[in-house]
Amino acid sequence: MPELPEVETIRQDLRRKILDKQIIDVQILNKKTVQNEEGKFLRILTNNRIKEIDRVGKLLIFELNRKNFLLAHLKMTGQLIYVKDKPFGLAQGREITAGGHSERNTDLNLPHKHTRVIITFEDNAKLYFNDLRLFGYMKIVGEKDKEKIKLAFGIEPLTKNFTLSNFENIFKNRKTSLKAILLNQQLIAGLGNIYADEVCFAAGVNPFKPANELKKPEIKKLFLEIQKVLKQAILSRGTTFNNYVDSDGNKGNYLEHLKVYGRADEPCAKCKVGLKRRKLGGRSTVFCSICQK
DNA sequence: CCTTGTGTTCTCCG
DNA sequence: CCGGAGAACACAAG
Numbered sequence: 001m002p003e004l005p006e007v008e009t010i011r012q013d014l015r016r017k018i019l020d021k022q023i024i025d026v027q028i029l030n031k032k033t034v035q036n037e038e039g040k041f042l043r044i045l046t047n048n049r050i051k052e053i054d055r056v057g058k059l060l061i062f063e064l065n066r067k068n069f070l071l072a073h074l075k076m077t078g079q080l081i082y083v084k085d086k087p088f089g090l091a092q093g094r095e096i097t098a099g100g101h102s103e104r105n106t107d108l109n110l111p112h113k114h115t116r117v118i119i120t121f122e123d124n125a126k127l128y129f130n131d132l133r134l135f136g137y138m139k140i141v142g143e144k145d146k147e148k149i150k151l152a153f154g155i156e157p158l159t160k161n162f163t164l165s166n167f168e169n170i171f172k173n174r175k176t177s178l179k180a181i182l183l184n185q186q187l188i189a190g191l192g193n194i195y196a197d198e199v200c201f202a203a204g205v206n207p208f209k210p211a212n213e214l215k216k217p218e219i220k221k222l223f224l225e226i227q228k229v230l231k232q233a234i235l236s237r238g239t240t241f242n243n244y245v246d247s248d249g250n251k252g253n254y255l256e257h258l259k260v261y262g263r264a265d266e267p268c269a270k271c272k273v274g275l276k277r278r279k280l281g282g283r284s285t286v287f288c289s290i291c292q293k
Numbered sequence: 294c295c296t297t298g299t300g301t302t303c304t305c306c307g
Numbered sequence: 308c309c310g311g312a313g314a315a316c317a318c319a320a321g
Binding site: 032075076077131132133134135174175176180281282 | 312313314315316318319320321
């Protein structure tokens with residue numbers, strides 16, 4: 001479940017690894033993952049270079065030469081794993097030394113049965129797009145389409161465009177629940193089920209509360225907590241609940257910071273009363289009925 | 294049965 | 308009957 005902090009972690013790491021390197025080979029192992037005609041995808045990528053890596057919400061945008069853009073969305077179970085050229089005699093990826101704080105949970109004997117696309121660079125390093133459930137995708141688009149897609153997203157919460165007044169406007173004249181607002185990518189980009197629940201708890205607001213019933217101080221608290229939670233999650237390199245790993249195959253460290261997500265029936269961190277779990281828009285939602293009004 | 298991100302489709306209301 | 312909002316569904320696999 002990569003959300004903004006996880007996708008941002010991948011973006012920052014990959015920027016240092018693959019920028020400006022020539023792509024010498026591309027393999028499509030599962031056609032469903034690539035949303036272009038196969039020949040076009042291979043033709044545009046091969047011999048091209050990634051000039052910059054951008055992100056909007058949970059979507060990665062690799063800027064290529066000649067005004068082409070490779071979009072990559074991980075959806076629920078996608079991974080982008082970078083592996084340097086293997087020293088002779090060692091299995092791919094096994095040379096990485098121990099000692100990191102993070103725990104490796106990915107079989108780095110790549111490719112494996114969930115590898116869908118492999119991009120090879122001039123130094124024989126490889127970028128693997130793995131995806132167990134086949135929801136994720138890669139797609140090459142031109143500049144016009146790229147801009148159109150970016151415009152469809154709402155405010156980026158960690159940019160200067162995210163102002164209290166912009167945020168307040170989102171709540172006006174809307175009857176839907178607070179959490180539905182937070183999850184709506186066309187309003188605010190990047191929050192998913194984990195961070196939406198965490199932000200509601202941190203702000204002390206009930207996720208089921210209708211948007212137009214929120215008071216100004218509640219909106220302000222949400223505004224501040226969105227930024228605080230996302231920044232801390234990025235510093236922790238994201239949350240690994242099930243499937244997520246960074247581009248080195250390492251887990252994120254934010255799991256231990258989660259106060260509500262995945263903690264139904266556990267005591268609330270603030271008041272010690274058992275956390276509740278209810279469905280909201282088909283999504284599991286965990287909250288404290290005492291601390292979140 | 295459960296898990297979730299997002300695009301599409303359906304329904305409701307003024 | 309139109310527009311928009313919001314809810315429901317579809318998808319995928321383990």
